[in-house]
Amino acid sequence: MSEFDFNNNSHRRYNPLLDSWILVSPHRTQRPWQGQQEKASTDSLASYDPKCYLCPGNARMTGEQNPRYESTYYFVNDFAAVKLDQPDYVTPEADKENIKNRLFKVQGTKGTCFVICFSPKHNVTLPVMSVPDIRVVINTWTDLYLKLQAETPFKYMQIFENKGASMGCSNPHPHCQVWCTENVPTEPAKEFSSLRSYSAEHDSCLLCDYLSVESAEKSRIVIENDSFVALVPFWAVWPFETMILAKSHVASLPSFSEIQKNDLASIVKTLTTKYDNLFLTSFPYSMGLHQAPIHPVGDEYELAHFHMHFYPPLLRGATVRKFLVGYELLAEPQRDLTAEQAADRLRTLDDVHYSEK
Numbered sequence: 381m382s383e384f385d386f387n388n389n390s391h392r393r394y395n396p397l398l399d400s401w402i403l404v405s406p407h408r409t410q411r412p413w414q415g416q417q418e419k420a421s422t423d424s425l426a427s428y429d430p431k432c433y434l435c436p437g438n439a440r441m442t443g444e445q446n447p448r449y450e451s452t453y454y455f456v457n458d459f460a461a462v463k464l465d466q467p468d469y470v471t472p473e474a475d476k477e478n479i480k481n482r483l484f485k486v487q488g489t490k491g492t493c494f495v496i497c498f499s500p501k502h503n504v505t506l507p508v509m510s511v512p513d514i515r516v517v518i519n520t521w522t523d524l525y526l527k528l529q530a531e532t533p534f535k536y537m538q539i540f541e542n543k544g545a546s547m548g549c550s551n552p553h554p555h556c557q558v559w560c561t562e563n564v565p566t567e568p569a570k571e572f573s574s575l576r577s578y579s580a581e582h583d584s585c586l587l588c589d590y591l592s593v594e595s596a597e598k599s600r601i602v603i604e605n606d607s608f609v610a611l612v613p614f615w616a617v618w619p620f621e622t623m624i625l626a627k628s629h630v631a632s633l634p635s636f637s638e639i640q641k642n643d644l645a646s647i648v649k650t651l652t653t654k655y656d657n658l659f660l661t662s663f664p665y666s667m668g669l670h671q672a673p674i675h676p677v678g679d680e681y682e683l684a685h686f687h688m689h690f691y692p693p694l695l696r697g698a699t700v701r702k703f704l705v706g707y708e709l710l711a712e713p714q715r716d717l718t719a720e721q722a723a724d725r726l727r728t729l730d731d732v733h734y735s736e737k
């Protein structure tokens with residue numbers, strides 16, 4: 381029997397952050413595609429759109445007028461998913477007899493949501509912003525983290541960006557969102573539980589140990605600088621999924637030095653530039669930051685190791701996306717391209733944006 385070949389033999393990979401498995405079937409990349417074709421992004425957006433609710437000086441749906449902002453600007457979401465004030469509610473403590481209490485749990489939840497416009501320009505996405513301008517976005521994230529920490533009792537600040545219509549973005553003006561809630565949401569909570577059990581068992585940080593192996597093997601590293609590594613995680617699900625990991629065990633944005641924040645701006649620019657250069661299109665993704673809660677309890681601050689996740693849907697070219705459906709919803713996530721092949725593709729791409737050539 382021949383040697384096991386990761387590039388040809390089907391295998392499962394374990395994700396220790398989420399305690400889950402994915403199926404990798406490398407030989408399937410040859411299968412024909414006669415399914416949906418996405419509309420490639422129209423790069424020809426104007427720098428100002430009089431109908432855009434996010435553009436400087438325009439009125440939003442509520443009638444509120446945006447200032448003529450000239451840099452990164454944020455406002456409270458007019459259609460916030462969670463609100464500052466509402467009556468409390470929690471399901472009565474489940475007792476043995478009461479099936480309903482055991483199975484039908486409800487928590488009332490309060491919070492606050494913001495929309496952060498990266499730039500006043502309607503057509504300037506992160507990859508075509510300068511590193512100093514991306515640094516202003518990072519300063520805005522950090523200042524908002526500290527403001528919410530000082531002024532609210534809420535627990536967790538989730539920063540995320542939906543980029544591109546194929547990732548549900550309802551407004552093309554480059555922006556991200558902040559949803560700050562009184563509970564740690566499901567995904568970061570799962571990660572904290574994995575970080576906690578790993579630390580209890582090995583007296584070490586899971587992500588620090590993971591990064592030490594990735595730095596030695598290099599086959600999944602895409603880019604790195606003094607403070608961060610961008611890589612395709614061993615357990616990646618989306619074809620060109622990546623993570624940006626802090627090289628040192630830093631818990632949150634306010635804990636970074638000025639140099640580290642500059643390095644974060646730089647690696648975000650390079651990674652998102654490579655993404656756009658992959659299929660010569662404005663590359664869609666959902667991206668988010670995972671860090672310490674703004675009001676950590678117990679060991680949460682010590683466990684936190686700052687990282688970002690990028691979940692991009694495109695698979696083959698600017699118009700063919702991966703669908704997480706079928707086997708992936710009913711059994712487990714599955715991928716064709718291996719993480720190493722995806723990292724190879726991204727690594728070899730130019731770090732000058734195709735529109736600037």
Ligand SMILES: O=C1CCN([C@@H]2O[C@H](COP(=O)(O)O)[C@@H](O)[C@H]2O)C(=O)N1
Nearest residue numbers: 433440441457458459495542549550551
């Ligand atoms: O006038 C508006 C339009 C959009 N928004 C908010 O902007 C956000 C746009 O984000 P998405 O493109 O990711 O949907 C969305 O959450 C929406 O509620 C306002 O707050 N006011």
Ligand SMILES: [Zn+2]
Nearest residue numbers: 432435502553
């Ligand atoms: Zn706009």
